[in-house]
Amino acid sequence: MKTLRSIIIMAALLMMPAHIFAQSNAQEEQPQNNQQSQPDTLRYTVYGMDCPGCEGGLEKQVDKIPAVKSSKGNWVKQELQVIVKPDSSLRIRELKKRVKKANFTLDMNTTKEEDE
Amino acid sequence: MNKRAVLFLTIILLAVNHLQAGGISVDAGLTPPQDRFILRSQYRYMTMDNAMMRVNTQMTPLVLAYGLTPSFTLMARGVYVHQSFDNSPEINNGLNDPFLLSKFRLYRKNTADYVIGIASHIASNIPIGSKEVSMRAWDPELGLNVSFRPRFFAVDVSASYIFTDISEKLETRPGNIFNINTAVSTMIPLKSIPNAAFSPVAEITYSTQAASKATPSHSILFLSPGVSVIYSNLSLEALVQFPVQQTEQTSIMNRNSRLILGLKYMF
Numbered sequence: 140m141k142t143l144r145s146i147i148i149m150a151a152l153l154m155m156p157a158h159i160f161a162q163s164n165a166q167e168e169q170p171q172n173n174q175q176s177q178p179d180t181l182r183y184t185v186y187g188m189d190c191p192g193c194e195g196g197l198e199k200q201v202d203k204i205p206a207v208k209s210s211k212g213n214w215v216k217q218e219l220q221v222i223v224k225p226d227s228s229l230r231i232r233e234l235k236k237r238v239k240k241a242n243f244t245l246d247m248n249t250t251k252e253e254d255e
Numbered sequence: 256m257n258k259r260a261v262l263f264l265t266i267i268l269l270a271v272n273h274l275q276a277g278g279i280s281v282d283a284g285l286t287p288p289q290d291r292f293i294l295r296s297q298y299r300y301m302t303m304d305n306a307m308m309r310v311n312t313q314m315t316p317l318v319l320a321y322g323l324t325p326s327f328t329l330m331a332r333g334v335y336v337h338q339s340f341d342n343s344p345e346i347n348n349g350l351n352d353p354f355l356l357s358k359f360r361l362y363r364k365n366t367a368d369y370v371i372g373i374a375s376h377i378a379s380n381i382p383i384g385s386k387e388v389s390m391r392a393w394d395p396e397l398g399l400n401v402s403f404r405p406r407f408f409a410v411d412v413s414a415s416y417i418f419t420d421i422s423e424k425l426e427t428r429p430g431n432i433f434n435i436n437t438a439v440s441t442m443i444p445l446k447s448i449p450n451a452a453f454s455p456v457a458e459i460t461y462s463t464q465a466a467s468k469a470t471p472s473h474s475i476l477f478l479s480p481g482v483s484v485i486y487s488n489l490s491l492e493a494l495v496q497f498p499v500q501q502t503e504q505t506s507i508m509n510r511n512s513r514l515i516l517g518l519k520y521m522f
Contacts, residue, residue: 187365189404190442191450192521195488196288196322215444217367241288242325244365 179223183234187243188214200237204229219245283411283438284372284402286360287322287521294319297492297517303508309341310508314351326360330378336388349385354378358400370404376415382424392420411438430465430472440483454483460496473502475510492517 188194194212197219201210206227211220219238223229231247238245287293295318303310313336320330334351356378363372379395398415417432440456458481463474481494496513503509 184367186367187363187370189370189406189409190454191444191452191485192488192490192519194450195521196291199290200288240290240325242286242360242363242365243288246367 181221181223181229183219183221183238184217184246185212185219185238185243186217186246188212188217190214193243197238197241197243200241201234204233204237206230206233283400283413284374285363285370285404286326286328286358286372286374287320289322289325291322291521292319293321293519293521295517295519297515299513299515301513302511304341304511305508308343311339311341313337328358330356330358332356336385338388347387349387349389352380352382352384352389352391354380356396368406370402372400372402374400376400378415390420390425392424393422394419395421407442407444409438409440409442411440412436427467427469430467430470432462432464434460434462436460442485448486451484451486454485456481456483456494458494458496470507471502471504473504473507475501477513481515488521490519492519 185197188197191214193214197212198210201207201219201221206223206229208222208224210222212218213220221229221234235245235247295316297314297316299312299314299316301312301314303312314334316332316334318330318332320328322328332354334354336348336351338347339345356376358374358376361373361375364370376398377396378398379393382389382391382393384391394417396415396417398413400413401411403410412435414435415433417434419429419431436458437460438456438458440454443453443455445451445453458477458479460477460479461474464470464472466472476499477496478499479494479496481492483490483492492515494515496515498510498512501510
């Protein structure tokens with residue numbers, strides 16, 4: 140009986156992160172339906188990402204900038220794509236600060252900018 | 256319980272408590288981003304034996320880490336332990352001492368070709384665990400962690416020194432412990448699945464414990480092949496630790512191969 144109880148507790152502890160993962164994915168999917176306008180897309184080179192998990196840490200920080208509608212990191216290309224809200228402008232100083240808080244480094248020499 | 260039995264239990268618990276060093280994908284010298292949570296859960300199976308008995312231990316550590324600032328990380332760990340004995344119906348189980356760790360970034364450099372990070376940590380257990388699986392003694396720990404990541408490769412080194420039973424609560428104070436873990440891995444992006452990677456890893460873990468009144472100094476070296484599969488913020492990990500060299504003494508239990516299965520989620 141004690142063994143059975145132990146196995147149940149261990150299984151519950153192992154399942155907990157998977158449950159949280161499923162919940163947060165469901166939450167993330169909802170706001171995407173609200174996109175309406177065609178905002179500006181900016182691309183930057185960011186150093187320091189070494190795995191797929193790093194992208195989320197960078198995006199979490201960059202998404203806190205009020206002018207940012209959404210962002211997407213790419214650890215393979217060492218790239219950050221930022222979609223700016225309409226009628227808003229992104230301050231490079233603030234972006235640099237947020238990238239630094241994610242423990243990465245924004246390369247100011249290789250920034251490309253394009254309007255969609 | 257007689258003195259010999261208490262000593263024996265102490266040796267088993269010490270081996271369980273402190274040989275959690277190493278064990279797949281330790282971020283070592285790289286502190287996580289600010290406001291980043293890392294949740295890890297593992298299943299560990301290990302056995303120890305000597306001429307008299309064999310101890311089977313299953314452990315489920317649950318770890319939560321949080322990047323308070325880019326250079327300061329807090330981590331808490333709880334471990335559920337289940338122990339059985341081959342020649343005895345006795346079963347020990349319960350929650351081990353909670354473990355708190357703070358990691359400080361000392362240096363980090365990000366370039367197009369590599370990332371280097373150095374961090375130190377200070378940690379301690381809180382001796383309030385279940386009496387069945389905890390010695391209930393303070394064992395603070397100091398450590399240094401270094402990471403070198405040349406693009407798709409990684410070398411992580413973590414060293415720690417554990418001051419066992421600093422309050423001298425136990426009848427026989429165990430010797431202090433030094434652990435060093437080196438992990439070499441490569442990150443292979445999966446072209447068919449964006450934001451996913453496959454990562455083979457090899458770890459070398461060395462642990463040595465100073466002599467005490469009860470036991471002579473002893474050491475163990477593990478060689479551990481493993482693999483991680485990472486998709487976005489979630490990674491699944493598997494590692495087998497093979498003891499390739501260990502001190503053989505009648506008063507010390509031999510450690511056998513261990514299995515570690517785990518998952519990590521970041522949010």
